[in-house]
Amino acid sequence: MWVLDRPGYLLLLLVLPVLVYLRHFWCGRGSRMIFPFTFSGGEGFRAPLTGRVVFMRLGHLCFWTALVLLVIALAGPTKTVRERIFLTRGLDIMLVLDVSPTMAARDVQPVNRLEAARSVARRFVEQRENDQIGLVAFSLEAALRVPPTLNHDLVISSLEEASLMEYGDGTAIGMALALASLHLYGSDGQEQVIILLTDGVNNAGEISPEAAAEVAGRSGIRIHTIGVGSEGEAEIEFRHPEDGRTYRGTVREGYDPESLRRIAELTGGRFFSASSGGSLEAVFNAIGTVETSERRVRVQVHRHPQHQILLLVAVILLVLDVFLRRLLIGSAP
Known part of the structure; x- marks a missing residue:
C-alpha cells in the first residue's frame, strides 16, 4: 500500500500551471514580440519546426516534469508492507x-x-x-x-x-x-x-x-x-x-x-x-x-520511502534539460 507522509506539499502542484503559463504563454513576458499582421490569402506566419525547436520543447518538458517529481518527493511517498508475525x-x-x-x-x-x-x-x-x-x-x-x-x-x-x-x-x-x-x-x-x-x-x-x-x-x-x-x-x-x-x-x-x-x-x-x-x-x-490451534499474531508494518527514486529521476531530467539547452541549442530560450 502506498501512503504520503506529507500530503500537504501536493498543493504546490496547483502553482505549476500558473508558472507554465507565465513562462511560455503570457504575452507580457520578455523575449517575445507579437506581430499583428497576416499574409494576404495565407494562414499567417508560423515558425518552422526545426531540430532546434524540437530540442527546446523537449528541454521544457524535462524541466517541468522534474518539478512535478520534486513536489511529489516532498510529499513523502512511502510503500508500506504489513507482515503477520x-x-x-x-x-x-x-x-x-x-x-x-x-x-x-x-x-x-x-x-x-x-x-x-x-x-x-x-x-x-x-x-x-x-x-x-x-x-x-x-x-x-x-x-x-x-x-x-x-x-x-x-x-x-x-x-x-x-x-x-x-x-x-x-x-x-x-x-x-x-x-x-x-x-x-x-x-x-x-x-x-x-x-x-x-x-x-x-x-x-x-x-x-x-x-x-x-x-x-x-x-x-x-x-x-x-x-x-x-x-x-x-x-x-x-x-x-x-x-x-x-x-x-x-x-x-x-x-x-x-x-x-x-x-x-x-x-x-x-x-x-x-x-x-x-x-x-x-x-x-x-x-x-x-485441527485448529491457538494463534497469537502481531502485525508489523514495514515502511519503504520512495522519494529517493523520484529525486534521482528529477535530477536526471534537469541535467538533460541543461544538456539540451546548453550543448545542442547553445543558449537558453
Missing part, C-alpha cells in the same frame, strides 16, 4: 498421498481420483498459514517428498509433480504411515497430524497399517484417514511411466473402510469417505475445522 507455533501436518495406478480411476471429478486429491490438498495447504506441512507419496514403496516445512510453495510444487506409479505398482499404506510418523516424532508443534488419502488396501511393505498406527498413537500423532472413490466399477486410464503406453480398463476393488476406520481410531483421528470432488472438499474442510 505468529507468536505461537502451529500444527505439524504430514499429507500421505496414494499414487498407485488405481488413483487414475475417473469416478471422482474433474479428471480422476489423484487430480481431485491433488487439487483439494493444494487448497488445504494454502489455508494453513502457520502450520508446518510435509508430504509423503506411496504406491509399492513410500518416499518422503517434503519434510514438515513452512515453505508451502515447496509442498504445493511437490504435490503437482507427484505422478502415478512413481514408486511402483502396489499400496504400501503401513510403510507410508511409518515414514510420516518418523518425520513427526519429536516435533515441538502444538499437535502432530497425519492425513492419509488412499483408494486401496495395504498389499505391500513390511509394516502393517495397524502396527504403524499403534506406534503413531503412542507418540501422540493423530491420523485422519480418507477413502477416495465410489463403490462399484470405475473406468481407469493411465500412462505407464516406464514404457509410455496408455492402459485402459475398470477398477472393481476399492479401499477397506473398516481398516481405515481402525487406523483412525487407534490414534484418536477420524475416518472419512469421499466419492466425489465435492465430498473430498467437504472432508478437508471438516479436518481443517477439527
Whole structure:
C-alpha cells in the first residue's frame, strides 16, 4: 500500500500551471514580440519546426516534469508492507498421498481420483498459514517428498509433480504411515497430524497399517484417514511411466473402510469417505475445522520511502534539460 507522509506539499502542484503559463504563454513576458499582421490569402506566419525547436520543447518538458517529481518527493511517498508475525507455533501436518495406478480411476471429478486429491490438498495447504506441512507419496514403496516445512510453495510444487506409479505398482499404506510418523516424532508443534488419502488396501511393505498406527498413537500423532472413490466399477486410464503406453480398463476393488476406520481410531483421528470432488472438499474442510490451534499474531508494518527514486529521476531530467539547452541549442530560450 502506498501512503504520503506529507500530503500537504501536493498543493504546490496547483502553482505549476500558473508558472507554465507565465513562462511560455503570457504575452507580457520578455523575449517575445507579437506581430499583428497576416499574409494576404495565407494562414499567417508560423515558425518552422526545426531540430532546434524540437530540442527546446523537449528541454521544457524535462524541466517541468522534474518539478512535478520534486513536489511529489516532498510529499513523502512511502510503500508500506504489513507482515503477520505468529507468536505461537502451529500444527505439524504430514499429507500421505496414494499414487498407485488405481488413483487414475475417473469416478471422482474433474479428471480422476489423484487430480481431485491433488487439487483439494493444494487448497488445504494454502489455508494453513502457520502450520508446518510435509508430504509423503506411496504406491509399492513410500518416499518422503517434503519434510514438515513452512515453505508451502515447496509442498504445493511437490504435490503437482507427484505422478502415478512413481514408486511402483502396489499400496504400501503401513510403510507410508511409518515414514510420516518418523518425520513427526519429536516435533515441538502444538499437535502432530497425519492425513492419509488412499483408494486401496495395504498389499505391500513390511509394516502393517495397524502396527504403524499403534506406534503413531503412542507418540501422540493423530491420523485422519480418507477413502477416495465410489463403490462399484470405475473406468481407469493411465500412462505407464516406464514404457509410455496408455492402459485402459475398470477398477472393481476399492479401499477397506473398516481398516481405515481402525487406523483412525487407534490414534484418536477420524475416518472419512469421499466419492466425489465435492465430498473430498467437504472432508478437508471438516479436518481443517477439527485441527485448529491457538494463534497469537502481531502485525508489523514495514515502511519503504520512495522519494529517493523520484529525486534521482528529477535530477536526471534537469541535467538533460541543461544538456539540451546548453550543448545542442547553445543558449537558453
